[in-house]
Amino acid sequence: MLDVSSLETLNSDHREIARLVYDTVLLLDSKDFSGWLHRCTDDFAYAVRSWSPELRAQITWLEHDRAGIENLVRHLPRHHTEPVLLTRHATVYRIEPDAERSEATAITALTIYQTQDDGGETSLFAVGRYYDRIIRTDDGWRLREREVELDTRSLGIGTQYPL
Amino acid sequence: MPRNAAQWDLKPQLPSTHFVDPLIYTSPLILHEEREKIFARTWVIACHESEVRDPHDYRTYRHPAGKNLFVVRGDDGTIRAFYNVCPHRGNTLLYEPAGNAKHLLCIFHAFAFDCRGECVTIPRGEEGYQDRIGKAEMGLRAVRTEVGFGGMVYVNLDDGAPALREFLGGALDDMLEALDTEPLEVFAFHRAIVPTNYKLWHDTNSEFYHDYLHYHNRETSLKQPGYFERRYTTFPNGHARVGDQVVKYEAYEGFKDRDLSFPGLVRNQWKMVDLFPGQTYNLRGSSLRIDTSIPISPVQTSIEFRGLGLRRDTPEERALRVRDYNSIWGPFGRNLHEDLLAVLGQGRALGRGQRYFLHAREEDNTIHDEIGMRQFYGEWSRWMGRPASAPLEVL
Structure with a gap:
């Protein structure tokens, strides 16, 4: 049974982890990739996957280590991308720290809207979930792994941005 | 010099094979006929x-x-x-x-x-x-x-159509060793619904002049030796093949040469064949992409993309092929988004000003020649009984 002090620590961890997840959403929405990666560890791993009923298998759409993600976002200005705004709506469903409270997993429901620069029309881009692995560092909780599991598989012309 | 209304509407002073009327991209009647005359009768x-x-x-x-x-x-x-x-x-x-x-x-x-x-x-x-x-x-x-x-x-759908091999007319023969030496397996599938005409997607696959669109292709192909020597070969029934090139993938910062290949394929070699009326084999070293276009309406197209490797791949080899495929293709790839953005832009502009689409580049059938599109529309006109340059006329 947890004593009061432990319970307070646990609640504090939950708040800080939820805040970390929400911060990553805000930073991605504002295309502050440097700020986003600052919330990630040096051995950060990122993937976008989806279950395909057509192939009856899981498909990987994007999989990078930190260097790969840095390369991806660094090259964005050299590529043509659709002039749209991606807005993520996230709700952290579950946070589960390990026994030592040095590491935690988090499951977050994710909805991404797409707003056209020309005219401002908004449509649904994708729904899915973040499956995050988060570790405690000297600088606080940081994201070590993020797996974006998409329900949506028909993504129009797609995107070059991390979700 | 800007053109006035009359000048804008003038037919290009080019052979009728070298331009098309955009009515072929917007007319429900044309699509109805395409379904009956082409799609219901071809492989x-x-x-x-x-x-x-x-x-x-x-x-x-x-x-x-x-x-x-x-x-x-x-x-x-x-x-x-x-x-x-x-x-x-x-x-x-x-x-x-x-x-x-x-x-x-x-x-x-x-x-x-x-x-x-x-x-x-x-x-x-x-x-x-x-x-x-x-x-x-x-x-x-x-x-x-x-x-x-x-x-x-x-x-x-046509019980009386010629056999598949006859229809393909040898267009895939140069790729057969890679395709048929051992079994392949699909590792990726996705469908893009795009507000554009299906032929515009096939056009994009049938010409390489648009490599200027792609930073990746400019660095890894267009600036590399051999690019401008690639030649188109046309085949009966509207198919076209693009000559091979060895791609320098590491020219894109952070990218690597492709470790894996297909049987009979030189490492990093690129082969591509466009099949009438809307399919493409795109073999880039370690992964094969197959496109199939399905018109939903004149201005809405479902494009199915498949990524394939060898069935005998180990998990590590498969992961490499998936990585290579996703780097430029897939819904988050560097090139596919740009290609789809371009045909989306064409789709949004259909019926909103453009009078004729030009397919007029002649460069001895080399990579920026537009013979691939001309081959397609020559065949299209034959099946439809209408010239693509003047679709209200009957041949």
């Missing part, structure tokens, strides 16, 4: 054999002629295709895009069919139909099916 790719690997595996397919089909592997190992509709009251037979079913059961009134298309159950048949209608009269509509050229499952 199109429904899926890959690895998607129906085991007996009773099935895979549904929305055929570009407007029919719903499914492909199923029989208990005899043969792959067949049928309309995905119950002949009783027209309900959809298979709702899931893929699965395995020993009997294909219509959920509505429990009619059942086997994997060879025969009706095997009519509930209370004799009581209701007596001897007027029986199982023999209630078989499924079979669709001609041939499997080959990389294990792709081709279907043709």
Whole structure:
């Protein structure tokens, strides 16, 4: 049974982890990739996957280590991308720290809207979930792994941005 | 010099093979005719054999002629295709895009069919139909099916059409060693619904002048030796092949040469074939991409993308092929988004100003020559009985 002090620590961890997840959403929405990666560890791993009923298998759409993600976002200005705004709506469903409270997993429901620069029309881009692995560092909780599991598989012309 | 209204509407002073009227991209009548005259009579790719690997595996397919089909592997190992509709009251037979079913059961009134298309159950048949209608009269509509050229499952709604090999006319022969030496397997599938005409997607696959669109291709191909020596070869029935190039992938910062390849393929080699009326084989070193276009309306197209590797790949090899495929293709790839953005832009502008589309580049059939599109529209005009440059005229 947890004593009061432990319970307070646990609640504090939950708040800080939820805040970390929400911060990553805000930073991605504002295309502050440097700020986003600052919330990630040096051995950060990122993937976008989806279950395909057509192939009856899981498909990987994007999989990078930190260097790969840095390369991806660094090259964005050299590529043509659709002039749209991606807005993520996230709700952290579950946070589960390990026994030592040095590491935690988090499951977050994710909805991404797409707003056209020309005219401002908004449509649904994708729904899915973040499956995050988060570790405690000297600088606080940081994201070590993020797996974006998409329900949506028909993504129009797609995107070059991390979700 | 800017043009006034009359000048803008003038037909280009070019051979009629070198431009098209955008009416072919917007007219519902044209699409109706394309479905009847082209898609209902030509071979199109429904899926890959690895998607129906085991007996009773099935895979549904929305055929570009407007029919719903499914492909199923029989208990005899043969792959067949049928309309995905119950002949009783027209309900959809298979709702899931893929699965395995020993009997294909219509959920509505429990009619059942086997994997060879025969009706095997009519509930209370004799009581209701007596001897007027029986199982023999209630078989499924079979669709001609041939499997080959990389294990792709081709279907043709026309029972009298020439065989697949004759239709392809040798267009894939240069790729056969890579395609048919050993079995392939699909590792990626996704569908892009894009507000554009299906021919505009095929156009993009049929010309390389648009490499200026892609930072990746400019660095790894266009600036590299051999690029401008690539030549187009045209084939009967509207197909075209692009000459090979060895791509320098590491010229894109952070990218690597492709460690894996396909049988008979030089490392990092790129081969590409466009098949009339809307399919492309795109083999880039370690992964093969197959595109199939399905018109939904004149200005809306469903494009199915498949990524393939070798069936015998180890998990580590497969992961490499997936990585390479995703780097430029897939919904988050560097190139595919740009290609789709371009045809999206064309789609948004259709009927909003453009008078003629030019296919007029002549460079001795080399990489920026637009012979690939001219080959396509020559064939299109023949099947349609209308010149693409003046589609209201009848040939």
